[in-house]
Amino acid sequence: MLLRGIASLCLLALLCACATNPVTGGSDFVLMSEVEELNVGRKADQDIKKQYALYDENGIAAYVSEIGQRAAAASHRPGLSYRFTVLDTTEINAFALPGGYIYITRGLMAFLNSEAELAAVLGHEIGHVTARHSVRQMSAAQSADILITIASVLSPSLRNEAAQNVTGLLGNALLSGYGRDHELEADRLGAEYLARTGYDPQAMIRVIGVLKNQELFDAQLAKQEGREPRAYHGVFESHPDNDTRLQQTVSASEKLRAGARGDGREEFLKRTSGMIYGDSPRDGILRNGVFYHTGLGLALTPPRDWRVQNLPDRLIMVAPGGDTRLVVRLQPKPNKEPIAVLRANSQIGKDIETTPVNGLPAAAATGQAVVAGVVYFGDNMMTFNAASKSANISEAHARAARDTIRSFHRMSDAERALAKPLRLKTISAGATTRFADLAANSPLGTNAETLLRLINGAYPSGEAREGQLLKVVE
Numbered sequence: 001m002l003l004r005g006i007a008s009l010c011l012l013a014l015l016c017a018c019a020t021n022p023v024t025g026g027s028d029f030v031l032m033s034e035v036e037e038l039n040v041g042r043k044a045d046q047d048i049k050k051q052y053a054l055y056d057e058n059g060i061a062a063y064v065s066e067i068g069q070r071a072a073a074a075s076h077r078p079g080l081s082y083r084f085t086v087l088d089t090t091e092i093n094a095f096a097l098p099g100g101y102i103y104i105t106r107g108l109m110a111f112l113n114s115e116a117e118l119a120a121v122l123g124h125e126i127g128h129v130t131a132r133h134s135v136r137q138m139s140a141a142q143s144a145d146i147l148i149t150i151a152s153v154l155s156p157s158l159r160n161e162a163a164q165n166v167t168g169l170l171g172n173a174l175l176s177g178y179g180r181d182h183e184l185e186a187d188r189l190g191a192e193y194l195a196r197t198g199y200d201p202q203a204m205i206r207v208i209g210v211l212k213n214q215e216l217f218d219a220q221l222a223k224q225e226g227r228e229p230r231a232y233h234g235v236f237e238s239h240p241d242n243d244t245r246l247q248q249t250v251s252a253s254e255k256l257r258a259g260a261r262g263d264g265r266e267e268f269l270k271r272t273s274g275m276i277y278g279d280s281p282r283d284g285i286l287r288n289g290v291f292y293h294t295g296l297g298l299a300l301t302p303p304r305d306w307r308v309q310n311l312p313d314r315l316i317m318v319a320p321g322g323d324t325r326l327v328v329r330l331q332p333k334p335n336k337e338p339i340a341v342l343r344a345n346s347q348i349g350k351d352i353e354t355t356p357v358n359g360l361p362a363a364a365a366t367g368q369a370v371v372a373g374v375v376y377f378g379d380n381m382m383t384f385n386a387a388s389k390s391a392n393i394s395e396a397h398a399r400a401a402r403d404t405i406r407s408f409h410r411m412s413d414a415e416r417a418l419a420k421p422l423r424l425k426t427i428s429a430g431a432t433t434r435f436a437d438l439a440a441n442s443p444l445g446t447n448a449e450t451l452l453r454l455i456n457g458a459y460p461s462g463e464a465r466e467g468q469l470l471k472v473v474e
Contacts, residue, residue: 041099115264127189226322
C-alpha cells in the first residue's frame with residue numbers, strides 16, 4: 001500500500017506540473033523552472049562550443065547578434081538574455097537551446113540572400129525558445145521515464161519486455177506532438193517577430209523555400225551517390241510555396257506590419273561578402289582533387305570520383321554507388337611500430353606491407369573486405385580504413401584505397417599557397433549574365449551552375465536580372 005501511495009503522489013505531481021505558456025497564455029505540462037531552463041541551456045552551450053569552432057570574420061558575429069536581438073526584443077520573452085552564435089561549419093542548419101541560446105551555421109548563411117531572411121531564421125529559433133518547445137519536449141521525456149517507473153512499482157509483472165513496450169508507447173504518445181505543429185508554431189512566431197520589427201513576414205516562406213530547395217538538390221545527389229538524402233526541413237512534404245497551412249500561418253502576421261524596413265538585401269550581401277564558403281582551413285580544404293590541412297601540414301589525394309565528406313574529426317570518402325567507404329582519422333601516435341597497429345586488426349591477414357610512405361613510417365594491408373593503413377606523422381598517426389558492404393572489396397576499390405594511403409605526404413610551400421579557402425564575392429549582373437557562364441569559371445566543380453542558383457535564390461532554373469547583385473564563389 002505504501003508503494004501504491006507513493007506512486008499515486010508521483011502521478012498527482014505529474015498532473016499538477018503545469019506552467020503558463022509565454023506565447024499562448026495557456027497551461028503547459030512542464031517539469032522545469034525557468035532557472036533550470038537557463039542552467040540546461042548554459043551547460044549545453046558549453047558542449048556545443050567544444051564540438052564546433054565559432055566564426056567571426058569581418059564582424060559577422062556582431063551583425064547576426066544585432067539582427068537577432070532586434071527580433072528577441074519584439075518576442076514574447078524579451079526579458080531573456082539571448083545569445084546568438086555563428087558556427088564555423090558547412091552544415092546547413094540553425095537551432096536553439098533552452099534559455100535563449102541560438103545558433104546559425106556559416107553553411108546556412110551562404111544560402112540566404114537578405115537581412116530579412118536572416119531575421120526569419122533567427123526569429124524561427126526565437127519562437128522555439130519563447131514557446132518553450134525544448135522544455136516541453138524534455139518534460140515529456142522525463143514524465144515518460146517517471147510513468148514507466150510508476151507502472152513497475154504498481155505491478156512487478158510489468159517489468160517484462162512486453163510491458164516496457166506498452167509504457168514506451170505512452171512515452172511516444174507524449175512526444176508525438178513535437179513535429180509539424182511545433183515547427184509551424186515557430187514559423188508563425190518568427191513571422192510575427194519579422195512583422196513587429198518591420199520586415200516582410202513572407203521572408204519566412206522564402207527561407208523555408210531555401211531549405212526545401214536544398215532538400216530537393218540533395219535528393220538528386222543522393223541518388224547519384226547511392227546514399228540516403230538529407231532532410232533540411234522535413235515537416236514540409238510539398239514545396240513551401242504550395243503548403244496551405246504554412247501560407248495561412250505566415251499571412252496571419254501581415255496585418256501586424258508596423259512599417260516597411262525593406263529586406264536589407266544589399267546590406268546582407270555587403271556583410272557576407274568575403275565569407276568562407278565550403279571547407280575551412282581549420283578542418284582542411286579539398287582543392288583540385290587534393291586534400292590539404294595547413295594547420296597539420298599534411299596532404300593526401302582521395303580516389304577520383306569518390307564523394308568526400310570533410311568532418312571535424314575524420315575524412316570520409318565514398319565510392320560511386322556507396323558500396324565502399326574509406327575513413328581517415330588523425331590519432332595520437334602509439335608507442336609501437338605501424339605494423340603492430342595493423343596486426344591488431346582481425347579483418348586483415350598477415351601479409352602486411354611496411355614500405356615507408358613518402359619518407360614516413362607506414363604499414364598497409366588488404367583483407368577480404370577491407371584495406372587498412374597506418375602512417376606516422378610527427379606525434380600523430382593517420383589511420384586509413386576502407387570497408388566494403390559486400391563480402392569482398394572490389395580490386396578497383398582496394399587499389400583506390402591503397403593509392404590514397406600512398407599519396408599521404410607533408411605539404412610543400414607551393415601547396416600551402418594553393419590551400420586557401422573559397423570565399424563569397426558579390427558582383428552585379430550584366431545584360432548577358434547567365435549562371436551557366438558563371439559556372440564555367442567557377443571552382444565549385446560539376447554542380448557549379450546548380451550551386452550558384454541555390455546560393456542566389458534562383459533554383460532550379462532562374463536567371464539574374466541586369467543590375468542584380470549576385471553571389472559568386474572564388
